[in-house]
Amino acid sequence: MIEVAGLSKTYGDFAAVRDLSFRVRPGEVLGLVGPNGAGKTTTLRCIAGIIPPTSGSVRIAEHDLAKDPLGAKRALAFFPDEPRLFEYLTVSQHLAFVARIYGVDDHEAVARPLLEEFEIADKAHELPGKLSRGMKQKLAIACGLLHSPKVLFLDEPLTGLDPLGIRRMKNSIVQRAHAGAAIVLSSHLLHLLEEVCTHVLILKSGVKIADGTLADVAARFSNGESGVSLEEVFIRATGGSEQ
């Protein structure tokens, strides 16, 4: 579903991501972890088609992102860490606009359960300025899910959500993976990754340190110990600090 091969992104002399390759199949949730500045957000932006990679290839739902960007983008949804909303569109107008862009017919029938799932149905006529940070996040998520994407990219998806929102978000991720979506999420919240991810990829200074199932990665850095937490694995793999 998601195939990344030899992905690199450089800014002048600075390499944000170097020769990154990985694959996420339907039903898998890949957790992207790494210290600050490791290249997680740059990676997500490259594979979501937001910024062009310097080299390498990305395939989304069998579409080559470079050759068929529209086909790839119809299959994906990207959720930035900060909800990016149009300040002058109400909640329902956001959904109407996104539905038109993605060609979702009868979007109201699709949007209603989403709004109810994220508990913002009663805010349909509110502008983003009237919404709390968490509600904005929920609206951004609802907009992203409106076209039923097969591939989801989430950058720090729990930021700003209340405990109930966090639980719903986690359930939503797991449910969509069970429904066949391929998901990549970037987060510093390692307990989130342990709960929802089937696989993990550790980045440091733009380079892949390790990837695989949680058990595989844990085994690699456990030094023979049993029950090593992802936090401990992360610290051992990266040194626990910015590069």
Next chain:
Amino acid sequence: MSSVAGALLFLKVTSLRNALVSRLTRLKEPKYLIGAVVGVLYLYGFVFRRVTMNPRPGRPGLPLQPFTPDQLPTVVTLGALALMIFVVMYWVLPRSRAALAFSEAEIAFLFPAPIRRRTLIHFRWINTQLRILFTALVLTLVSANWPFVPGNAATRAFGWWLIFSTLDLHAVGSSFAITRLVERGLSSLRRRLLACAIGVAIVTAAVVGASHSFRAPLPEELAGFGAVTSYVASLFSAGALGWLLLPAKWIVGPLLAYDLASFLAALGPALLVYVLHYVWVLRAEVSFEEASIAKAEKRAVRRNSIRQGNFRFGQRERKEQRAPFDLARVRRPELAFLWKNLLSAASYLRPRVALVAAAVIVIVSFALRRPDFEVFRRIVAMMAMIGAGYTIVFGPLLARQDLRQDLPNTDILKTYPLQGWQIVLGEMLTPIAIITGLLWLMLLTAALTVQPPPGFPIASQTFAAIAVGVLLPFLSAIQVVVMNTAAVLFPAWIQIGMDRGSGIDVFGQRILFLAALLLAMLAGLLPGTIAAAATFLATQWAVGTTVAEGLGVGAAIVVLSVELGLAIAWLGKAYERFDLSAELRP
């Protein structure tokens, strides 16, 4: 110096030094270096040189002549009166509770810290001094040639500094006093009424007390600006009114001192007033912390809002707007952008409002054709043409409901399954529609109210109006394309959704950028103009003037359409390659 004061001073000095170093370091980049050179040259050529050079012989001077020492009391009185207007406003105009200007970071670090209230006030005083010193410096330069501000640069600089510093302290002191009154149960309305009543009572008492010197003006005292000002000054120079103005006169004294001796004489009383203000502020036992936090938050919201390209902050709170048209009925995604961006524009910028306006223009214009409305018709015609000129020049700068507004949302826009040209075209439709709509309305007004020159048949006038009307959308589109090209290619050079930046290098960049924009627009219109002129000249002899004009317009439309199509396709590709993080990487 206490450790706290030392720490605060360290904070200010280090911040200032780092800001300066940061500005100087970025001069390594050519775009900032070029900007700095242009900015310095502009300021030198158009500001410093102009205000510091001596008036040339024979150069038309300012209408006011330099005053003589015997006119000093008049000038001082008038200056004091101006100062008193500000003072009265501080007490009468609506004010928030006592709040000192701190940044959010300063509040986060300093308010919970073991720092005395007095130290915080001093810190705030240092903060404002930087701003005041800069203002005083600018005014010192600007007022160099003002005949009623004598003295040299040093006395002028000190004089301006003293005035602004005292006003600043008075603003703080009055806000403290008003807050105390509010805390004691005095409502805002009552406070203002009380302030007005006290003011009226003082002035009345002063006038009554000075009734022996209060007299109606003589005819010669109303002959000209100078005579009137002398009469007004004489009223406020004698008796109780004179005493009332005394503190304000002392404050403006150093600025208006005629020579060193009068400056030194004015210095003592002025500093006395300043020190009294300082003591007043320091001794006021009013809580300013809560209001300061609210003020800092408001400033932070405003700053973030401006950084996101929203310059409408502070205006009325946004409300849900009625959709400009039924989105469900359009299939093209580009029109969804038009729909979205029209929602961000003022609610009167809608097709139906334009239709109503057109109907009103037609009715009023026909009514103005009556001979007794001739004057009004001419005024309306002139206003329409001036308005059209302003719209052509400033419309593309003000109508920013396009990529300039939406570039911060690039992360989302670029995940849409659309070609780059579709996003670019869709984003640009709204400003094009707004500018064209406004221009059409003004053209309609002008066409119906401008009196054609003798021998210019009505048919020709109608044809000319239609031809211009047809060309206007293309003109607007060229302008908007240039603006959006600049936003995509040089996002760090213009104000989009990012930090607006500051400094002489950024100032110089803006000058360069505006000049380049103007050139680009002219270059964009050139092929169409050449095509129109060539077609007209080539066909006029064969088909006659009117038909040749039509052909010329047609040729211009074809050329401009091709040009726009190519430009949008190219810009779409550029947008697909656009990487905001790379553009703004320091």
